[in-house]
Every structure is written in structure tokens, then in C-alpha cells.
Amino acid sequence: QTVVTQEPSLTVSPGGTVTLTCASSTGAVTSGYFPNWFQQKPGQAPRALIYSTSNKHSWTPARFSGSLLGGKAALTLSGVQPEDEAEYYCLLYYGGAAVFGGGTQLTVL
Amino acid sequence: QITLKESGPTLVKPTQTLTLTCTFSGFSLSTSGVGVGWIRQPPGKALEWLALIYWDDNKRYSPSLKSRLTITKDTSKNQVVLTMTNMDPVDTATYYCAHVGVGTTFAYWGQGTLVTVSS
Numbered sequence: 050q051t052v053v054t055q056e057p058s059l060t061v062s063p064g065g066t067v068t069l070t071c072a073s074s075t076g077a078v079t080s081g082y083f084p085n086w087f088q089q090k091p092g093q094a095p096r097a098l099i100y101s102t103s104n105k106h107s108w109t110p111a112r113f114s115g116s117l118l119g120g121k122a123a124l125t126l127s128g129v130q131p132e133d134e135a136e137y138y139c140l141l142y143y144g145g146a147a148v149f150g151g152g153t154q155l156t157v158l
Numbered sequence: 159q160i161t162l163k164e165s166g167p168t169l170v171k172p173t174q175t176l177t178l179t180c181t182f183s184g185f186s187l188s189t190s191g192v193g194v195g196w197i198r199q200p201p202g203k204a205l206e207w208l209a210l211i212y213w214d215d216n217k218r219y220s221p222s223l224k225s226r227l228t229i230t231k232d233t234s235k236n237q238v239v240l241t242m243t244n245m246d247p248v249d250t251a252t253y254y255c256a257h258v259g260v261g262t263t264f265a266y267w268g269q270g271t272l273v274t275v276s277s
Contacts, residue, residue: 050221050222083263085263085264087205087264089205094254094267094268094269094270095197095205095254095264095267096267097262097263097264097265097266097267100261100262100263100265101261101262104261104262106262106265138204138205140207140263140264142263145210145218146207146218146219146220146221147195147207147210147218147263148207149197149204149205149206149207150204151204152204152205
């Protein structure tokens with residue numbers, strides 16, 4: 050069974066920069082896995098941030114960016130705001146089947 | 159404006175079959191490249207992808223749940239239905255449906271519906 054791994058938790062100071070990563074148990078993550086990133090706040094449905102590695106939705110703040118880094122998918126937040134405190138999930142595609150990562154709880158402190 | 163809304167029972171008994179309906183607006187499931195997916199989230203746990211159906215009736219299922227899931231669409235009613243058989247308390251979760259567009263995945267989500275499995 051394919052496993053997608055994220056950091057369980059990260060802490061960042063307001064105004065700082067943080068990178069969340071998304072690894073695959075099958076090996077290096079490439080653009081062919083069409084990495085997606087979602088943000089979820091308590092009691093809310095997930096909100097899509099990034100699709101196909103680095104593409105932003107029209108509502109995605111400019112401080113969010115997606116990339117491939119060291120064989121993983123990555124989500125970088127630059128100039129973190131207090132409202133960015135949330136759970137972040139990545140999603141990878143494996144030949145038509147999708148797998149979510151376990152999520153990263155981002156604390157802004 | 160794309161919207162989706164899940165509906166179905168809030169409580170099911172173990173071994174029963176769950177049927178959930180996703181009713182959407184703002185797009186058509188007859189448009190090339192478009193699809194609808196189902197995702198669930200147990201309380202306090204991570205998201206889990208369940209199934210996808212595309213405009214051409216192509217279907218994809220989570221390998222771990224494939225034997226229990228069926229996804230269908232009614233294009234004329236703008237609805238997608240997910241059935242899950244042999245429900246167990248571990249299936250207690252909020253179930254979401256979400257839009258799949260050309261080149262994008264799950265850009266739009268429903269509000270979710272909490273399903274509790276208990277006798």
C-alpha cells in the first residue's frame with residue numbers, strides 16, 4: 050500500500066518562511082504525480098491551494114508556492130501570517146488513484 | 159459558481175450499506191475532463207480519498223476500499239452517488255465530495271456530512 054508522508058507538525062514565527070514536504074513510499078515525487086496541496090482549518094472543509102506541483106488557484110495567496118525539492122513535493126509559505134495556522138495536506142496521484150498525506154499541523158507562534 | 163453538497167444518513171448501523179448523494183451546480187458531468195470525487199475524514203484524523211468518477215463514466219477507487227465502494231453518476235440530475243457496503247464503526251467520518259476539473263483536482267468541496275456508524 051502506497052504511503053504519502055508529511056511532517057506531523059511544524060512551527061514558524063509570524064513573517065517567517067517555512068517549507069512543508071510530501072514524500073512517497075514509492076520513491077522520488079515527480080510532476081507526474083500531480084502534487085496538490087490543501088489547507089484545512091478546524092471545523093471547515095479543506096481548501097485547495099496548489100495543483101499540479103506549482104499552479105495556484107485564483108484564490109491562493111501569493112505567499113504560498115509549490116515545488117519539487119529533493120525528491121519530494123514541497124509547499125513553501127513566505128511571510129507567514131497568523132491566519133496560516135492550519136493543517137496542510139498533500140495529495141499525489143498514482144495512475145489514476147489518489148493518496149493523501151497524513152497532514153502537517155502548522156503552528157504560527 | 160461551483161457548489162457541491164453532500165446528503166445522506168447521519169447514523170447507520172454496523173453491516174448496513176451507506177448511500178451518499180453529492181448534488182452539484184455550476185458545472186456539468188457531461189463536460190470533457192470533469193469529474194467528482196469522494197473523500198472522508200474520521201474525527202481528528204487525516205483525509206482519505208475514496209473514489210472518483212469522470213465525465214466519460216471512468217471510475218477509480220481506493221485500492222483498500224475498492225471491494226466495498228460503488229460510485230455512479232446521474233448527469234441529468236447533477237448528482238453523484240457513493241455506496242459503501244458493510245459499514246463498521248471505523249467508517250465513522252465526515253464524508254466530502256469535491257469537483258475535479260481539467261488539470262485541477264478537488265478545487266471545490268462540499269461542506270461535508272458526518273456519518274456515524276453505531277448500533
